[in-house]
Amino acid sequence: MPTLPPKTTRAPSPPWTSLDVRADFPILYCGERPVVYLDNAATSQKPDAVIAVTTRYYKSMNANIHRGVYRLSVEATDAYESARTRTAAFIGARNPREVVFTRGCTEAINLVAMTWGLQNLKPGSRIVLTQMEHHSNIVPWQMVAARTGAKIEVTPVTADGELDIAAFERLVGQGAALVAVTHISNVLGTINPIAELTQIAHRHGALMLVDGAQSVAHMPVDVAALDCDFFTFSGHKMCGPTGIGALWARGELLDAMPPYQGGGDMISTVSFEGSTWNVVPHKFEAGTPDIAGAIGLGAAIDYLTRLNMSRVAEVEANLLSYAEKVLRTIPGLRIVGQARHKASVISFLLDGAHPHDIGTILDQEHIAIRTGHHCCQPLMDFYHIPATARASLAFYNTPEDIDALATGLRRVIEVFR
């Protein structure tokens, strides 16, 4: 067993380093040797604090919410609603009622497409997306376009992996109803200038949906400052459990949107003559939600808040520049995505070695990276590449993790020599 570094009981106050917080993540130390986990864009690891809170919920608080008069149910309801309040505060939302819990980012986008989209899009309405969207911010719009006759326009990206803002403005200016853009690209790492894009969208009367799956865990997010209309994200990419995520939307929009699914909790009254809907956000949370998940997400948010998101961003920016420096010393390695504003996601290609082979060889060294199209086939097509290898870093990664990656990549070169 690898020896555990000393445990941090409290999150260290800034400026902490990766080494100070690494021990909070038990999985990094659970095997025969530490795993070098570099697939944080797919999902993040979970700190003890989140695991403990989830377990405690099942051990001492489990009851259904919003329905019981007994103590356990009241406690569970309070914990669930308190998670909503903290989620709202974490992203700068004015009011917790603007936060709808979903299964994740994918469901949040589908919710908007199937409620706001079906209600407001008409034949000829335009939805502006970008070339760098994840499948989950493409396919729901294709589905809603097929049903409403709306048209999808795609904002091109540059060779470096930035959005072509002039083209964006042209597309939006042709009468867009909705713009849906990722905050950070899960392939290129590009941090898109959301506030600027929102201004353009609003100037032309379009609403702005931001896919925040990759941003919430890596930078401070303030939906009020971004001025967007919808913001979606997943708990599991921000140290929280799987199965929980959220949609934030302006209260007025949520009030006007029809329900997503029908069932318990989302109604006010039910009779066979007709039913009436509960208030927002409950209108969008039919059935028993992932109570443990929401509470776990609340704990993840507490954890990240203690770390301070500005410090998280700073630690990851330092790691990114170290990683790019080290990777540039690997012969035949090319980084895909060289935007000026970049998060700690590094997609790369290596001469003579296919990403899939790189992934297998690194796995033998206990290094976990992602290979493939990363749910971004249109982006792969745009760059005429079938796949990339991707190392995505989190604040608990260390410079040693990057050195291990570099050593692993030299191994790959050796195997294929």
Next chain:
Amino acid sequence: MSDLRELYQQTIIDHNRKPRNFHPLTDADHHAKGHNPLCGDRLELYLKMDGDRIQDASFTGAGCAISTASASMMTEAIKGRTIQEAKSLFTKFHTLLTTPMHEPIDVDGLDKLEVFSGVREFPVRIKCATLAWHTLDAALKDDRSEAKTE
């Protein structure tokens, strides 16, 4: 590392670097496309038949070392064989890839294809090794849709 050398045997590395029969066949009478959605590997297979016999075979495309080497070695292995012989070779090849590590395998008739036995240790890579063979199946059936490993 020993597992890696088992997987990436020299023959495989060599066929990946210099794939054989790696070109389109202008006079092909059978043709099919293969796609592994998981990793994005794509290949096109061309066959020229002489009655029931595969007279010539070639491929184009881009994929990982395992899928490229497998396609390259498959085209070599099936040339001159009847459809029935090619199909039973696929069955044997498939058995080779899916037999658990400690169990003995019947390598009779596999010849060079035996180098893929190391793939058994890497279950997620079996689809890479079989893509070309699924595409062969599609080509022989003259299936217009893309052969998929999923």
